[in-house]
Amino acid sequence: MKYTSTRGGMAAKSFTEILLGGLAEDGGLAVPDHYPVFSAAELAAMRGMNYRELAFEVISRFATDIPAEDLKTILNKTYTAAAFGSDVITPIKTLAPNLHVLGLSNGPTLAFKDVAMQLLGNLFEYALAKDGATLNILGGTSGDTGSAAEYAMRGKRGIRVFMLSPLGKMSPFQTAQMFTLQDPNIFNIAVTAPFDACQDMVKAVSNDLDFKAKYQIGTVNSINWARVTAQTVYYFQTYFALTENNSQKVSFAVPSGNFGNVCAGHIARQMGLPIAKLIVATNENDVLDEFFKTGIYRPRAETMHTTSPSMDITKASNFERFVYDLVGRDPKVLKGLWQQLETEGYFDLNDTPYFAKVQEFGVASGASNHADRIATIRRVYQEYGFVMDPHTADGLKAGLENRDADIPLVCLETALPAKFEETIQEALGITPTRPAGYENIESLPQRFDVLPPEVAQLKAFIAARVPL
Numbered sequence: 306m307k308y309t310s311t312r313g314g315m316a317a318k319s320f321t322e323i324l325l326g327g328l329a330e331d332g333g334l335a336v337p338d339h340y341p342v343f344s345a346a347e348l349a350a351m352r353g354m355n356y357r358e359l360a361f362e363v364i365s366r367f368a369t370d371i372p373a374e375d376l377k378t379i380l381n382k383t384y385t386a387a388a389f390g391s392d393v394i395t396p397i398k399t400l401a402p403n404l405h406v407l408g409l410s411n412g413p414t415l416a417f418k419d420v421a422m423q424l425l426g427n428l429f430e431y432a433l434a435k436d437g438a439t440l441n442i443l444g445g446t447s448g449d450t451g452s453a454a455e456y457a458m459r460g461k462r463g464i465r466v467f468m469l470s471p472l473g474k475m476s477p478f479q480t481a482q483m484f485t486l487q488d489p490n491i492f493n494i495a496v497t498a499p500f501d502a503c504q505d506m507v508k509a510v511s512n513d514l515d516f517k518a519k520y521q522i523g524t525v526n527s528i529n530w531a532r533v534t535a536q537t538v539y540y541f542q543t544y545f546a547l548t549e550n551n552s553q554k555v556s557f558a559v560p561s562g563n564f565g566n567v568c569a570g571h572i573a574r575q576m577g578l579p580i581a582k583l584i585v586a587t588n589e590n591d592v593l594d595e596f597f598k599t600g601i602y603r604p605r606a607e608t609m610h611t612t613s614p615s616m617d618i619t620k621a622s623n624f625e626r627f628v629y630d631l632v633g634r635d636p637k638v639l640k641g642l643w644q645q646l647e648t649e650g651y652f653d654l655n656d657t658p659y660f661a662k663v664q665e666f667g668v669a670s671g672a673s674n675h676a677d678r679i680a681t682i683r684r685v686y687q688e689y690g691f692v693m694d695p696h697t698a699d700g701l702k703a704g705l706e707n708r709d710a711d712i713p714l715v716c717l718e719t720a721l722p723a724k725f726e727e728t729i730q731e732a733l734g735i736t737p738t739r740p741a742g743y744e745n746i747e748s749l750p751q752r753f754d755v756l757p758p759e760v761a762q763l764k765a766f767i768a769a770r771v772p773l
């Protein structure tokens with residue numbers, strides 16, 4: 306399997322080569338040159354496999370330059386009951402007939418990003434040890450990516466993490482999870498600007514190819530292809546758990562921000578998994594919902610600070626991979642659209658044949674606001690006795706609006722409610738129980754630096770901490 310850029314300006318690379326990189330040299334995203342498709346017989350054989358076996362079946366099709374035995378070792382070490390609370394890794398909770406919640410948030414940071422990030426930590430360690438290399442991970446986070454990356458990389462040899470976050474915009478719990486880490490290879494940088502500015506700073510540094518090479522800069526943001534790949538696995542597992550044969554279909558509702566999670570579902574569907582609908586859920590930052598309803602993609606200048614903060618994103622980086630498929634995987638067309646984004650601030654696919662593909666790909670969407678979130682959390686608690694985090698509530702609302710009555714709907718639980726106590730308190734008047742070990746996390750000493758949204762200052766910060 307070879308990888309190219311969505312914008313056509315990167316020589317073909319292997320999985321391991323793109324594993325440690327960020328954006329492609331031309332500013333695009335790495336994509337596989339084709340999607341491997343499972344035959345009916347292969348899908349039937351995957352039924353009954355456990356999570357680790359399924360992960361091998363799926364990921365080995367993409368990581369073709371990692372020897373099978375090595376990949377198995379890495380997967381067996383990653384997807385353990387010790388790290389994810391049970392051997393199922395991502396358990397299903399059934400609320401009602403044809404209505405399920407997929408528990409993706411049982412890893413060390415209580416959010417779905419652990420599923421991919423724990424694997425990434427082990428893949429990075431493996432790839433770096435092979436060449437005796439080092440890596441300085443630069444990332445931006447509005448909450449869960451940062452802590453998931455730090456917990457995956459802490460103490461790993463040859464790796465440093467420089468993690469940007471918008472100062473004061475994460476929940477106290479999320480902030481504490483990251484800032485209380487005392488590992489010397491972890492650097493928390495609080496930026497006095499919204500998340501999109503953090504993401505722009507990361508992009509600017511990654512686009513400075515000399516700096517990137519000199520300081521061995523890599524990324525773990527959701528544009529990392531290995532992360533998207535790792536996330537396809539639970540779509541397969543869930544599908545097999547809820548169906549008896551491959552003539553049946555399942556729909557998924559996905560709380561979305563950078564479009565990584567739902568992109569993984571789209572890829573699973575392209576690989577032959579019988580998914581009916583992929584329902585993209587947004588909060589008040591509803592750029593994606595607008596696109597799926599109108600064909601117009603118009604990232605906003607302003608990001609709203611909401612009560613589902615990990616979805617407070619106005620430029621969905623992985624969306625470029627999806628649009629690449631919409632335009633028939635033609636890098637020239639894709640590049641033209643992104644040039645138009647630069648010059649005019651939007652593009653409109655409504656009157657093009659490309660937009661019809663949205664339906665073909667089974668994608669629908671819905672948006673929520675704060676009142677919706679509170680109402681959904683309340684209703685789910687009253688009807689099913691289940692406490693749902695605010696992001697998952699956004700997912701459920703959009704899912705219920707778009708579902709087909711006779712097809713199982715699975716809402717992806719992207720975080721545990723314990724991470725968002727204030728909102729749960731507002732909705733239910735109770736404090737969600739915290740898993741053991743997290744009781745007093747906000748009172749532990751914190752370690753972080755503050756920077757303005759200036760690329761030059763970020764470069765100086767990194768240069769001062771990376772011995773050459």
Ligand SMILES: *Cc1c(COP(=O)(O)O)cnc(C)c1O
Pocket residue numbers: 416417418448449450527560561562563564565566567615616696719720
């Ligand atoms: C990251 C995150 C999302 C958004 O996922 P994307 O892959 O960026 O679309 C949703 N909910 C939570 C809790 C998250 O941490």
